[in-house]
Amino acid sequence: MRWIDHARWIAAPQSFGEICPIFRKAYSLRGRVREAFLQVSAKGIYEVFINSVPVSKDLFAPGWTNYHSRIQFQEYDVTAFLTGSSFHLALHAGKGWYGGRLTHHIYQDRCPSVIAALFVRYADGTDEVFVTDGSWKVAEGPVKFSDIYDGEVYDARINFSKWFSAEVLPAGTEILVPQEGPPVREQQVLCPIALFRTPKGEAVLDFGQNLTGYVRFTVTANVGEEVRLSFAEVLDKDGNFYTENYRSAQSIIHYFCRGGEEAYQPHFSFQGFRYVRLDSWPGEPQLKNFQAVVVHSDMKRTGYFACSNPLVNSLYQNVLWGQRGNFLDIPTDCPQRDERMGWTGDAQVFCRAASLNFNILPFFRKWLHDLKSQQQPSGAIPRIIPNCLAPEDEAPAAWGDAAVICPWQLYETYGDPQVLLEQFDSMKKWVDYIRAQGTEEALWNTGEHYGDWLGLDAEECSYTGRTDPYLIATAYFYRSASLLCKAGEALGKDMSEYHRLTEAIRSAFFHTYQRGNRLTSDTQTAYALVLDTGLAEEPAAAVFAARLAELITQNHCHLQTGFVGTPCILYALAEHGYPELAISLLLQEEYPSWLYPVKMGATTIWEHWDGLKPDGSMWSPDMNSFNHYAYGSVADFLYSKLCGIQPLEPGYAQIRIAPLFDQRFDWVEASFQTQFGEIYSGWRKDREQWVLTVHVPLGCKAEIITPYTCQTVDSGTYQIEVSMNP
Ligand code: BGC
Numbered sequence: 001m002r003w004i005d006h007a008r009w010i011a012a013p014q015s016f017g018e019i020c021p022i023f024r025k026a027y028s029l030r031g032r033v034r035e036a037f038l039q040v041s042a043k044g045i046y047e048v049f050i051n052s053v054p055v056s057k058d059l060f061a062p063g064w065t066n067y068h069s070r071i072q073f074q075e076y077d078v079t080a081f082l083t084g085s086s087f088h089l090a091l092h093a094g095k096g097w098y099g100g101r102l103t104h105h106i107y108q109d110r111c112p113s114v115i116a117a118l119f120v121r122y123a124d125g126t127d128e129v130f131v132t133d134g135s136w137k138v139a140e141g142p143v144k145f146s147d148i149y150d151g152e153v154y155d156a157r158i159n160f161s162k163w164f165s166a167e168v169l170p171a172g173t174e175i176l177v178p179q180e181g182p183p184v185r186e187q188q189v190l191c192p193i194a195l196f197r198t199p200k201g202e203a204v205l206d207f208g209q210n211l212t213g214y215v216r217f218t219v220t221a222n223v224g225e226e227v228r229l230s231f232a233e234v235l236d237k238d239g240n241f242y243t244e245n246y247r248s249a250q251s252i253i254h255y256f257c258r259g260g261e262e263a264y265q266p267h268f269s270f271q272g273f274r275y276v277r278l279d280s281w282p283g284e285p286q287l288k289n290f291q292a293v294v295v296h297s298d299m300k301r302t303g304y305f306a307c308s309n310p311l312v313n314s315l316y317q318n319v320l321w322g323q324r325g326n327f328l329d330i331p332t333d334c335p336q337r338d339e340r341m342g343w344t345g346d347a348q349v350f351c352r353a354a355s356l357n358f359n360i361l362p363f364f365r366k367w368l369h370d371l372k373s374q375q376q377p378s379g380a381i382p383r384i385i386p387n388c389l390a391p392e393d394e395a396p397a398a399w400g401d402a403a404v405i406c407p408w409q410l411y412e413t414y415g416d417p418q419v420l421l422e423q424f425d426s427m428k429k430w431v432d433y434i435r436a437q438g439t440e441e442a443l444w445n446t447g448e449h450y451g452d453w454l455g456l457d458a459e460e461c462s463y464t465g466r467t468d469p470y471l472i473a474t475a476y477f478y479r480s481a482s483l484l485c486k487a488g489e490a491l492g493k494d495m496s497e498y499h500r501l502t503e504a505i506r507s508a509f510f511h512t513y514q515r516g517n518r519l520t521s522d523t524q525t526a527y528a529l530v531l532d533t534g535l536a537e538e539p540a541a542a543v544f545a546a547r548l549a550e551l552i553t554q555n556h557c558h559l560q561t562g563f564v565g566t567p568c569i570l571y572a573l574a575e576h577g578y579p580e581l582a583i584s585l586l587l588q589e590e591y592p593s594w595l596y597p598v599k600m601g602a603t604t605i606w607e608h609w610d611g612l613k614p615d616g617s618m619w620s621p622d623m624n625s626f627n628h629y630a631y632g633s634v635a636d637f638l639y640s641k642l643c644g645i646q647p648l649e650p651g652y653a654q655i656r657i658a659p660l661f662d663q664r665f666d667w668v669e670a671s672f673q674t675q676f677g678e679i680y681s682g683w684r685k686d687r688e689q690w691v692l693t694v695h696v697p698l699g700c701k702a703e704i705i706t707p708y709t710c711q712t713v714d715s716g717t718y719q720i721e722v723s724m725n726p
Contacts, residue, residue, distance in 0.1 A: 003117035004039040004073050004176055007131035010166035011113040012138045020095075020143035020268065023114055023166055025136045026088040032123040033082040038089075039119075041073035041176055044112025045096030045268050050081040050089055058183040059295060060270075063329045064097040064342075065177075066370040066386045067107055072179045073115075082120065089118060089130070092141055094268025100147040101248075101338070103388055113169055115176075136166040146268035149338050150250035154266075156258035157223060181366035182298040184329050186213070190292045192276075195285060198240045203278040205290055210274040210604040210627050212325035212335040213295035215253065216265040221282035223259030228252065228280035231273035233336060233604075233626040237616025241277045244621035249338040257282065270295055272325060272336030272627050274603065296324045299358035302673040305638045308666035311589065314598045316638060322605040322629035323354050330367050330386070334607065334625035342367065342385040345399035345450065346630045349567045351406045353635035355413040356672055364410055365419055371403060372426040379433025396449035397473030398564050403430035404480040408487055415651015415675060420487050431484050431498070434477045442501065442508035444473035452525045454623075455562030456592055456609060463623065465562045467525040471513045472564050478505045479533045490650065506535055517543050524551050525565025531576055532568035545576035557584050559592050559609070567633040574641050574660060582641070583662045586634070594634055605632040643670035643681045648703065657681050658705040661690045661722065669693075676700045683722075690722040 012021035041062045048055045062072040093112035118130040139160045145153040193208040231251045236242040251271045305316050326332045333343040371385045383395035407423035438444045455465015481502045488495040519526045527548035530536040573582035589595045592609035607628035608619045640646050644659030652674040669682030677697030683690050696702040698715045706722045
């Protein structure tokens, strides 16, 4: 039932300005309550209380969607709250993702505003519904200012003496939809590992982990004394607090004390940080005054990986932290600077690894619904979902391809065709959009693209790697068109037209971008991409793989790739005859490499290979996030190549276990929780042989492939010895 449809949107008087309102109304109950449900939403974000007790542990509800067309509402069972003969319902609201610097240019409606309906069924079988309307009262709350980017100002000295009538707003055109994604919740608490003075003399807390969430503190102070906290991910080369890479995001928590012993945590903002500077603190701070609360969307952990190399283990942990930090209601590029947005390209490259680490199906389905809702009639989608740019924004190649790649990836990992059913039209529209772009149907050789974003072979002062952006665009066109064929066939559709299209793209691609044995962009990214997308077939694939290997070797076994080349390069090597080189790249410890940041003390994945240079200096503050999950896509190589767990059928009903044995590891192991149960694959060195252990869950069949054997098995646990010198 949608009782919320009977409620009205209400707001505080305009004179409240930046102050976050508290809405309230007291109600009498006619009798004993058998059951009661509360439906609630906001333009902004809300906290909801009955008799001053929080109704739920959800944070940042109703979540971030394309508010123009969809705003989620939450429903809570509140039966246990209604035990007396009366109650009061209160809503505290901030701007969140609806207003503030992030999106105020997009949403013109009054913000924050709230809407709620409380349904009661009495023991005598009669019903009553209490709704927000003009009879509600509103007062200025203690949050004097809140902004996702800039933090929060809280005045604990407040007394709620002045109540105003809430203003009823006219109904908008947006639609309230039941919550789709998992709620955002507090997930874990970290204690600081140090409190120290920097060379500049500033007091700084170190939580030992770059994370997303907020600081909870307790303080004993006189009335009006101030706590002011600033946040940072890293220290500069001199060991001083460094915030330049947050760009314009202030990320400041400013708290005015009530006097006495008090505790606080922010209500409507979150920060991405490892270090916290105590700009102002009454008295002597102690470690026990502080906790960092890690906040993200609820996701069940499904994948595990470990090996004998501690640096690779740290890399893997950093990938997990990157996911925790950036899966806060939508998949974001980063959680700290003045972006924190649903960049499609980032989500697309990380989707596979993310889907193995945690169950992200409900989380991504919600985001894909927004993607679909913002797709234009031409099939173009904005580069950020929910869109924060112009409504007609058109994503470039590899970013817009999220429309196809993400739904397919969810289907491949979880085997649930629902996501394909929901997204198929949108996937097809995206491919048809590309078809209409180029100078000919099978090429995407027009428009502006990010190319191999942040590729290291970029020209001086450019963010775009050297690989021809049109070569990349056409290769991605091929990838999306071929995945569309697979998706259509999984749904029982005739995809012959799109099969013809993929073949046309293939031939146009090589006609345009191949000269003899080389590609017109003779770069790591170009070869990695033609191999990983399946564009290159044998015998050409072998030639390209050899060239890729040669380029890497000439570069002393270092990457030069950016957002596009990096997720492909290890696969391209491992699947085309160069598994040892793939592992060498993975294990490279010098800059640029995956392990270089680990050696520099990273606890998350960096946006730039050289975010922090060996001498401690930084890449430009302009684009230097230390929590950017894109390069964390490497985690899926650990599960699916190093440990060899691969789906032969979507949802892992049939699997292949084909590990890469390598002398540089003593042991590796990974597991993945599928709908059938856990798959495990691990191998270890035992004198002159590898010992491979595989677990295949019930209802699942596996092909186990070692360098000299191939066998098909049913569920069970298997141990296979593989000689190193047959
Ligand atoms: C974001 C990226 C994003 C890119 C696109 C950046 O500002 O942080 O991760 O994909 O812009 O150009």
